[in-house]
Amino acid sequence: MAIVTLSHPGKFNAMSRSMWRQLREVFARVQAGSESRCVLISGQAGHFCAGGDISEYPDFRFDSESLRAFHEDDVWGGLEAMLACDVPIVAAIEGNCMGAGVEIASCCDIRVASRSTKFGAPIARLGFPMAPREAQLVMRVAGEATAREMLLEGAVLDSGEMKARGFLHAVLEDAELAPHASARARRIASLAPEAARMNKQALRVLGANPPGAIERLLPKAYAYAESSEHREGISAFLSKRPPKFF
CATH class of the missing domain: 1.10.12 (Lyase 2-enoyl-coa Hydratase; Chain  A, domain 2)
Structure with a gap:
């Protein structure tokens, strides 16, 4: 079983450009290899992923070409590598799961979350829309109604609601999340x-x-x-x- 941990200390594991590129490299290696039978992805220090690293945004977001490269090459490169991975992926989601976190979770096969997890994509507050490929991904997996609510209203939804809407496979008490996710991953890894x-x-x-x-x-x-x-x-x-x- 391969373990992938999203880690950006002090920023609730918000995705930097380098993290997107690393995500692509990691899942390309998993896909090319034969030793991994399941991937378990989670975040460090009590959070899954709080979105993108906004502190980097002034460096590239105000030019259309550099903005396009960020979304089409860096972000979609990481997400596409996950989507193209033939090895089952289990996501253990806790704390903040916002924007990029929802996108990464949408690439996983099995999604389990702690009861206290919050989901959303309130990027309209930052003055920009979700990139087309990313919006299509979230709409397909989370559902059109959920995507519209998150993107147009800036809604933040709890785990119970996301389970009811079919995005999550299970909701656990905080202390039960890690062992439950690991058990599911091990069960998958034991199969053909x-x-x-x-x-x-x-x-x-x-x-x-x-x-x-x-x-x-x-x-x-x-x-x-x-x-x-x-x-x-x-x-x-x-x-x-x-x-x-x-």
């Missing part, structure tokens, strides 16, 4: 890794719902038939023993 990768690949295509999505998947959909992982899973079940996926 290639099956997980194939499921993520299929869900990515089906979620985009392009014309002919099923037809695109069919040529390779059953290529796992002779795999050792497939044989082990069936054999273990029939032998009434736990499977061993290496």
